[in-house]
Structures are given as structure tokens and as C-alpha cells.
Amino acid sequence: MDSTPRQPDRFKIADPIPSSSPAFGTPALAFRTFTRKHNLTISSSALQTLAVFVGKNCGSGWREEGLAERVLDEVAKIWKRAGGGVIVEEGKGASLKTILQTLEGSMSGGRVVSGKSTSQDGPLKASSLGLDDGRIETGDTSNPGTEEDDTQLSLHPRNWLKVIAAFDLPRLTYNVDKKYFEAIKSKPSLFPSPSHKTALFRDRYNLVYQRLLRNESFQSSLGTAGVPSLQRASSNLAQRQSYKLTPIANLLGRSGTSHLLLGLLSTSPTGDLSLVDLTGSVALDLRHARMIPEDGAWFAPGMIVLVDGIYEEEEMVKGAALGGNTGIGGAIGGQFVGISICGPPCERRDISLGTSSRHDGQLSSSGGFGWVDFLGLGSERAQGARMRRIQEQCLRRDQETAETTKLKVAIMSEVNLDHMKTLDALRKVFSTYNDLSLPERPQAFVLIGNFARKAIISGSGRAGSIEYKEYFDSLALVLSDFPALLQHSTFVFVPGDNDPWASAFSAGAASTIPRQPIPDLFTSRVRRAFATANSEINTSQNSEPMGDAIWTSNPARLSWFGPVHDIAIFRDDISGRLRRCAVNTTLDSDPDVTMQDPLNSGAAEAAIAAGGSQLDDVGQQAGIKAAAVSSGASMARRLVKTILDQGTLSPFPLPLRPVLWDRASALQLYPLPTALVLADPEAAPFCMTYEGCHVMNPGRLLPEGGTPTARWVEYDVVRNRGKIREQRC
Incomplete structure (x- = not known):
């Protein structure tokens, strides 16, 4: 203990914090409150800031009355509710300074007073803390309603539905040194520095690399020696081995040896394939490579792949190497002869968030990124x-009438409003749900473009804008016939490449993503239809929110109950682009090798199998062999596995699929969403689950040829399952 007299002015920000400080006692108090009780880590600077705050507001009662511990507990709760990170410090998700300033206005005599919500700066603002309703947790459990009082909240499910445009998602980047996600502080720009283009691919690589190292097949264990190669094990009882990645720069001087590489598949200026990582690049020979699993995924330039093979140095001619640059960070001489190639293993959402194990209903304190707010609505650990x-x-509020509200979403794609039969198909879909009882109706309808079959907003002297607006005016007439749906559902509109204004310069070709929503200029009549329908209901006697039409970006996210249900929506002709750009190998697979057994195929196959590469769709659950699956289902599997393994919605070079460099994080699929809508009219409709992520493709609303039929997907949010529905028009 410090025997010197304690002076009131001792607690200044510039002063160090002695262990016997009267405002903080010892660091054990902070450790007990933040670490043991709330699973948080507090930095030294934050510790000093809290010491000043406690000394200023708690006075001499900090120890005798336990005021300091109560205040620290309150700060920790608010930090978690505000979506702060696992490390309590300034600049990590929430603002500690803002929390303390707001809390100070709610304190009296060293205690947090319930209902007191004013401070020196004015009224308490929930948005400054990331809270939902502006209430401060007092920690007083004896008074119900003072801590997370949810009884005053609206219990209608649509109040908890949020549509998040790609431009509103948090811009996050993975910090390799801290092994954590950080917010990008620079302001996004349409014309950023060229270094941002490099950062786009570097961030993709770092995300896949850290995900790969978290896989148990790449975690070294005691007793493991040497680096295994892709050779068949002599026995199925062989001990599981861990696998090691080799940086490309480390291949120099190791000719004739086998290695496992992770890199970006790219095309060199000469048109040859090459593999690039953060240390360098090497020419790639895949003429004899075997794809793992066979016909299970596409591999195209722009994707990050695992390649197992042998490095061969260049032959020496007249005493000089034929290659040129062999320095670190450049292209090394020689070539890498691939034996096997596969995508990086996928990672389930609960593993990425560190919520795979629960104890007594509470989230475990294991690794993962559960404290990261990926959607801007609160993190899984803070709000889940x-x-x-x-x-x-919300779902049990109607049990008295034996009817439980269901969270269903009707998803329609390729809604070509310039086709008269499309309007008939929409009328059929709406009438199907209009005849159902209110709890059985979908809470949301998702209409995905293209809303015009041709990109007519491209000049050439035609009044494209007027025609395009008339298409939505026709849609408004159809919607006006179903006022009950407009009053009790949310309609979400996602554009395609033929929709304005992107089509004004792309003429329907692949435009830059993410892309803005359809301008209000064309949607006024549809909004008027919703306003007319809502004017007929009495909102004073009904807590249900009014129906609404939301025009969002492509891609977009639908969030239900914060981080609990995360639904990604993307409209793109991605399967056709994959087929055109995929790399083909010439060597046939060994029929004696079983693709399902990781012990028979080595490092790359073990990485796939350990990552759970088998699709968990209904067909496999029923025991159907892969060989008996139709070609359409096989194509769907390849598409789903390719996209989710890559962890991005656009695994292509920028010339092939332009991406806004400063908005590339909005295309990430890490952690995996709970559901993904891949609206691709070139692929057959499907619904299947891969690594816990349910992927759906509604196909075309009006299939080509045959009897006019309306086809869409009905998605059950709670069960996380979708089904394809059809109705004859």
C-alpha cells in the first residue's frame, strides 16, 4: 500500500496507475470484472481511463460500498451491447469515451440511476452506443425492466427485419498481426489509389489463409514429423497427419521436391497459368493435375486454390538461367507441376464466430470472431x-389462437416486367398467398431483376427511361389488386445488370458491383400503391408495422433478429461465367481412388474432407449416390461449392467482373451467411445446404418454353430451408 497521503487531484490522465490507487484498488478488480465475468480483455490505456472515471464519480465509496465494481460491470455490459470487440480499447467497434460520457450523465452519488438519461452534452442517444432503445443497463436485477427490458419492445417479426444495402455494410479488413477484423477508416471513393486494388486481393488471400490454418488438417500436433505428400496411405488406419503450406519464394533451390501451395490462380502476360501468393509467383503446369473432388468445383483465374505438386527449376543454358527475375516478391524461375488441385476448405458459420459449443445456454469463450459486427447490427456475442x-x-405470440406466425420469404428471380406473361405469373403468385391466413403469409417478398429483358437504357435515340417506368407502373397495377399483401408484407427489389443506371453504359454486360438500387424516378407508382393500401388500415389499434417497398443494392443482405438470420442476395449470371473461364485438365482420374476417403488422396483431399466438402442436401440425406444425381443437381453442387469455398461472391479477375475496390468487403461471404440466394437464370432452380449455409436459386419466374408456369422459392427462415414452388398460370 502507498502510505503517502491521497490528494484529490491525484487522478489525472497523465498520471500512472499505481496498484493501490484509491479509485481502482488493484488490477485484480478489472480482471475479475472484465475478463472472468464478461470474457473481455482490457488494454492499459483503457484501464487508465477507467481509473480516472471511477475516481471522479465514485469518490471514497469505491471500495466500502462496492461502487467501482458496479460501474465497471456496467461499462462492460454497455461495451458488449454496443458491439465492441473482445479487447476494450478506443477504436474497437464501440467508443469507450462515448460510453463513459453517457454513463456519467446517468450517475448520481457514484451509482447509475435508472431512468436518468441526460448528460452534459444533452439527451442520451442510443445511436452513439449502438443500443436498440437508449436504455442503460443498471445491473440491478431486483428491479425488473432495468436490465435488457424486452417486454416493451414490439413483438411483430417484421419490426426485426432489416434490409442492408452493400454500401451500408461495415468496411472491414483482416489484420494479420492482431488476427482480428478492423474497420477501414479511409473514406470510400470511386477513384481510389491503385494500392487499393492490390489490397483487394491481399485481403481475400489473408482471409482464406487464416481460415485454412484454423482447419485441423493444417494444425501441427505432437509427434508429427515431416511433410506428407499426395500419396495413397498403405492402410485406412494410418495416423492423421497435418499438412504444411510452402510459400512460393521458398521453392528456390528445391527442385524436384513436392510441396503444397496456396495462391491466387492467375494468367500471366504470355497467356500461361501462374500461381501467386504474398511472396512471389511461379508458372503453373496443370496438364497432368487431378481436380479434387472430380467435377466437384470450378477452378478459374481469380480464385485462390490449393495445388499439390513438384517444383522444377529451369534448365541451365550456356551457364545462365532462362528465367529472369528470381527475387522475393517477383516471378521465380522454373515451373510448378501440379498433381492435384482443389479449393480451400470451407468453414461453418458457428466455427468462424466461435459459437460452435455452448455451456448452460451461454456462448463459450473459445476462439472465433463472435465479437465482430459484420452487418452493423451488433455482433453475435453481444446481441445473439x-x-x-x-x-x-415473436413466434409464440399467437399460440392462444392455435396459430403460430411463420417467418417465410417468397423469392422470385428474373422478373421481366416487359413480358406480359410475367405479370400473369406475378398475379398467380400473389393470389396464392392472398388466400392464406395472415400467419401463413410470407413476411417478405423478394423480387430480383433483371426487370427488363434487354438493356434499353443505352441511348440510341430511344425513350428507354419512359418505357422502363411504364414497366413498373404495370407492376403497380398488379400489386394494387392485393392490398392485404401490401399491408402486411415487406417487398424487396434487387436490380440486375439490365436495370438502370448501370445498363446506361454497360448495355447489359457485366457492370461494376456492388451496384446501386433502382432510382426513385422509376418506382413512384409502386410506392403510391403501398401508400394507398396502408391508408386503409387503422394503425392506432395495430402494433404491426405497415407494408413497405424497399429498393436495395446488388448484392444485399436481409437480416432477421440482428445476427441470428443473415440472408445474402446476389443476382449474377455466375454459372455461365464459370463455365467459360474454368481451367480444364487432361489427365483422367484414377478409378481406384475413392474421393470420399481423405486417407487415399493426401493433403489436398484431406483438406477438402476435413472442411466438410460433402453437400448436406436432401438427396444425400436419403442415401442417394452421387452418381445417381441428375446433371442439374450436379451443376448446382459445383456452383455452391465453388462460391462458398472461395468466400466471395465474385471470384474473378477485375476485367472479367469489375468490382469497386473500396467496396469489395461487401462481397465477402465470411463468416458464411445462414442463407444465400444465388439468382442465376442460366442455372436450374435448386435448394441445398452446404456447411450449414442454405443456398437457393429461384431460376426464372417464367421458365422458357412449355406450359406457362410461375416458379419461385419459398424460404422458411426459422428452419433455414427453402423449397421450389410452381403454379400454372
């Missing part, structure tokens, strides 16, 4: 448990 309680209350 509370949102699940609210969801349970």
Missing part, C-alpha cells in the same frame, strides 16, 4: 442471445 429470446417471443 437477446435476439433469440425476442424471436421466441
Whole structure:
């Protein structure tokens, strides 16, 4: 203990924090409150800031009355509710300074007073803390309603539906040194520095690399020696081995040896394939490579792949090497002869968030990124448990009438409004749901473009804008016939490449993504139809929110109950682009090698198998062999596995699929969403689950040829399952 007299002015920000500080006692108090109780880590600077705050507001009662511990507990709760990271420090998700300033206005006599929500700067603002309703948790459990009082919240499910445009998602980047996600502080620009283009691919590589190292097949264990190669094991009882990645720069001087590389598949200026990582690049020979699994995925330039093979140095001619640059960071001489190639293993959402194991209903304190707010609505660890309680209350509110509200979404793609039969198909879909009882109707309808079959907003002297607006005016007439749906559902519109204004300069070709929503200029009549329908209901006697039409970007996210249900939506002709750009190998697979057994195929196959590469669709659950699956289902599997393994919606070179460099993080699929809508009219409709992510493709609303039929996907949010529905028009 410090025997010197304690002076009131001792607690200044510039002063160090002695272990016997009267405002903080010892660091054990902070450790007990933040680490043991709330699974948080506090930095030294944050510790000093809290010491000043406690000394200023708690006075001499910090120890005798336990005021300091109560205040620290309150700060930790608010930090978690605000979506702060696992490390309590400034600049990590939430603002500690803002939390303390707001909390100070709610304190009296060293205690947090319930209902007191004013400070020196004015009223308490929930948005400054990331809270939902502006209430401060007092930690007083004896008074119900003072801590996370959810009884005053609206219990209608549509109040918890959020449509998040790609331009509103948090811009995050993975910090390799800290092994954590950080917010990008620079302001996004349409014309950023060229270094941002490099950062786009570097961030993709770092995300896949850290995900790969978290896979148990790449984690070294005691007793493991040497680096295995892709050779068949002599026995199925062989001990599981860990696998090691080799940086490309480390291939120099190791000719004739086998290695496992992770890199970006790219095309060199000469037109040859090459593999690039953060240390260099090497020419790639895949003429004798075997794809793992066979016909299980596409591999195209722009993708990050695992290649197992042998490095061969260049032959020496007249005493000089034929290659040129062999320095670190450049192209090394020689070539890498691939034996096997596969995509990086996927990672389930619960593993990425560190929520795969639960104890007594609480989230475990294991690794993962559960404290990261990926959607801007609160992190899984901060809001997940509370949102699940609210969801349970919302879905059981109608049990007295023996009817439980269902969270269903009707998803329609390729809604070509310039086709008269499309309007008939929409009328058929709407009438199908209009005849159902209110709890059985979809809470949301998702209409995905292209809303015009041809990109007519491309000049050439035609009044394209007027025609395009008339298409939505026709849609408004159809919607006006179903006022009950407009009053009780949310309609979400996602554009395609033929929709304005991107088509004004792309003429329907692949435009830059993410792309803005359809301008309000064309949608006024549809909005008027919703306003007319909502004017007929009495909102004073109904807590249900009014129906609404939301025009969002491509891609977009639908969030239900915060981080609990994350639904990604993307409209793109991605399967056709994959077929055109995929790399083909010439060597046939060995029929004696079983693709399902990782012990028979080595490092790359083991990485796939350990990552759970088998699709968990209905067909496999019923025991159907892969060989008996139709070609359409096989194509769907390849598409789903390719996209989710890559962890991005656009695994292509920028000339092939332009991407806004400063908005590339909006295309990431890490962690995996709970559901993904891949609206691709060139692929057959499907619904299947891969690594816990349910992927759906509605196909065309009006299939080509045959009897006029309306086809769409009905998605059950709670069960995380979709089904394809059809109705004859």
C-alpha cells in the first residue's frame, strides 16, 4: 500500500496507475470484472481511463460500498451491447469515451440511476452506443425492466427485419498481426489509389489463409514429423497427419521436391497459368493435375486454390538461367507441376464466430470472431442471445389462437416486367398467398431483376427511361389488386445488370458491383400503391408495422433478429461465367481412388474432407449416390461449392467482373451467411445446404418454353430451408 497521503487531484490522465490507487484498488478488480465475468480483455490505456472515471464519480465509496465494481460491470455490459470487440480499447467497434460520457450523465452519488438519461452534452442517444432503445443497463436485477427490458419492445417479426444495402455494410479488413477484423477508416471513393486494388486481393488471400490454418488438417500436433505428400496411405488406419503450406519464394533451390501451395490462380502476360501468393509467383503446369473432388468445383483465374505438386527449376543454358527475375516478391524461375488441385476448405458459420459449443445456454469463450459486427447490427456475442429470446417471443405470440406466425420469404428471380406473361405469373403468385391466413403469409417478398429483358437504357435515340417506368407502373397495377399483401408484407427489389443506371453504359454486360438500387424516378407508382393500401388500415389499434417497398443494392443482405438470420442476395449470371473461364485438365482420374476417403488422396483431399466438402442436401440425406444425381443437381453442387469455398461472391479477375475496390468487403461471404440466394437464370432452380449455409436459386419466374408456369422459392427462415414452388398460370 502507498502510505503517502491521497490528494484529490491525484487522478489525472497523465498520471500512472499505481496498484493501490484509491479509485481502482488493484488490477485484480478489472480482471475479475472484465475478463472472468464478461470474457473481455482490457488494454492499459483503457484501464487508465477507467481509473480516472471511477475516481471522479465514485469518490471514497469505491471500495466500502462496492461502487467501482458496479460501474465497471456496467461499462462492460454497455461495451458488449454496443458491439465492441473482445479487447476494450478506443477504436474497437464501440467508443469507450462515448460510453463513459453517457454513463456519467446517468450517475448520481457514484451509482447509475435508472431512468436518468441526460448528460452534459444533452439527451442520451442510443445511436452513439449502438443500443436498440437508449436504455442503460443498471445491473440491478431486483428491479425488473432495468436490465435488457424486452417486454416493451414490439413483438411483430417484421419490426426485426432489416434490409442492408452493400454500401451500408461495415468496411472491414483482416489484420494479420492482431488476427482480428478492423474497420477501414479511409473514406470510400470511386477513384481510389491503385494500392487499393492490390489490397483487394491481399485481403481475400489473408482471409482464406487464416481460415485454412484454423482447419485441423493444417494444425501441427505432437509427434508429427515431416511433410506428407499426395500419396495413397498403405492402410485406412494410418495416423492423421497435418499438412504444411510452402510459400512460393521458398521453392528456390528445391527442385524436384513436392510441396503444397496456396495462391491466387492467375494468367500471366504470355497467356500461361501462374500461381501467386504474398511472396512471389511461379508458372503453373496443370496438364497432368487431378481436380479434387472430380467435377466437384470450378477452378478459374481469380480464385485462390490449393495445388499439390513438384517444383522444377529451369534448365541451365550456356551457364545462365532462362528465367529472369528470381527475387522475393517477383516471378521465380522454373515451373510448378501440379498433381492435384482443389479449393480451400470451407468453414461453418458457428466455427468462424466461435459459437460452435455452448455451456448452460451461454456462448463459450473459445476462439472465433463472435465479437465482430459484420452487418452493423451488433455482433453475435453481444446481441445473439437477446435476439433469440425476442424471436421466441415473436413466434409464440399467437399460440392462444392455435396459430403460430411463420417467418417465410417468397423469392422470385428474373422478373421481366416487359413480358406480359410475367405479370400473369406475378398475379398467380400473389393470389396464392392472398388466400392464406395472415400467419401463413410470407413476411417478405423478394423480387430480383433483371426487370427488363434487354438493356434499353443505352441511348440510341430511344425513350428507354419512359418505357422502363411504364414497366413498373404495370407492376403497380398488379400489386394494387392485393392490398392485404401490401399491408402486411415487406417487398424487396434487387436490380440486375439490365436495370438502370448501370445498363446506361454497360448495355447489359457485366457492370461494376456492388451496384446501386433502382432510382426513385422509376418506382413512384409502386410506392403510391403501398401508400394507398396502408391508408386503409387503422394503425392506432395495430402494433404491426405497415407494408413497405424497399429498393436495395446488388448484392444485399436481409437480416432477421440482428445476427441470428443473415440472408445474402446476389443476382449474377455466375454459372455461365464459370463455365467459360474454368481451367480444364487432361489427365483422367484414377478409378481406384475413392474421393470420399481423405486417407487415399493426401493433403489436398484431406483438406477438402476435413472442411466438410460433402453437400448436406436432401438427396444425400436419403442415401442417394452421387452418381445417381441428375446433371442439374450436379451443376448446382459445383456452383455452391465453388462460391462458398472461395468466400466471395465474385471470384474473378477485375476485367472479367469489375468490382469497386473500396467496396469489395461487401462481397465477402465470411463468416458464411445462414442463407444465400444465388439468382442465376442460366442455372436450374435448386435448394441445398452446404456447411450449414442454405443456398437457393429461384431460376426464372417464367421458365422458357412449355406450359406457362410461375416458379419461385419459398424460404422458411426459422428452419433455414427453402423449397421450389410452381403454379400454372
